[in-house]
Amino acid sequence: MTTATPSSPLVTRHDHDGYVTLVLSNPARRNALSAAMMSALQDAFDDIAQNPDIRCVILAADGPVFCAGHDLKEMGGITDCDQHASLFAQCSRLMMRIVTLPQPVIARVRGMATAAGCQLVASCDLAVAARSAKFATPGVNIGLFCSTPMVALSRNIARKHAMRMLLTGDPVPADTAFAMGLVSDVVDDDDLETATDDLAAGIAARSGMTVRLGKQAFYKQIEMPLPDAYAYASDVMTTNMQKHDAREGIGAFVEKRHPTWRHE
Known part of the structure; x- marks a missing residue:
């Protein structure tokens, strides 16, 4: 397990034959979507978009948590309304970059994906989840409704499923997330990397x-x-x-x- 430091990247990249794996690499902060993390992801996707030799992308994460959503410590330290607006606009640009990216993006999910982390999964074209993975939009528990995660979530699953997640904040296990349509595949934890690589390689083998x-x-x-x-x-x-x-x-x-x- 690696922890991001000023000298180590927040997002690491691994190139394969026809596809790329991007890894959220700040497990000490539960791979939270800080402004710096979002900038690193945005830059990586913008670079990939220009390369036709890359035909698929896997989005993965180091550590036991896929992504804990926004960095609440960072957000809590901001009092200016314009700075909050800028942070949420940055997040929206990132999610839309995934959707508009020419290449399909597959989320490879191990552990928890919460709030904007769940939004990140929902924004990807496909998602392969380890059986132990869980998903939640728990903002309601801290007085901050998951309004922007709601956009991606409500475009993936039925309204009542989305509303239940948003109104209760309860975590949803991988098998339930599959039944709801939030993830495309659920595999045993030990098979997660192989299953996702096989899926990406299969897509990359197409035109x-x-x-x-x-x-x-x-x-x-x-x-x-x-x-x-x-x-x-x-x-x-x-x-x-x-x-x-x-x-x-x-x-x-x-x-x-x-x-x-x-x-x-």
Whole structure:
């Protein structure tokens, strides 16, 4: 276990074949989303967005807690309204960066993910949770309703499930989070890293162009009325059909061979 110090990064990066793992690396502070931690994550995602050779991202954490949300000590030391507004705006930009990132992001969750940490999981495209993991939006217990985590949470799970989490602050075990739709996979603790790496490698093995196009289309259409969504999705498929990888993939299927992607 490593503890972030002024000379060690808050976020560490590990490059693999076609995908990257970003690790929250401040377990002494329970990987809290301080302003510095959010800046480090934002910079890492902005850098990844510019690299088409990276086709998937895993977001993981050091230590027994995935992410405890905002750094309450930091927040409690702020009295100026504008500084609080700036902190929450920074958090919102980070969450939106994950959604707008060209590459899919998979949360690899071990331990607790609470408040903005739960928001971080909900903002990722996929989430693989260890069976012992738990999720909570406990702001109500300290007089601070989890309003910004609510945005991501309510876009992942049914309203009454979201409201129960928000109104009670009770922790939700991984199996329940899976049933609610907050996480995509639950695996035994010992299998967490392997399962997440396999998932990321599988996505990275697909056409990067197709995955980028599909992720963007998913988030755009889901907010549209049904007729508009179909019209937009039809346009996307038309564009997709003109790409090299679509022609290559269809040709490979017909010819019963493996496709050779150019990611374009």
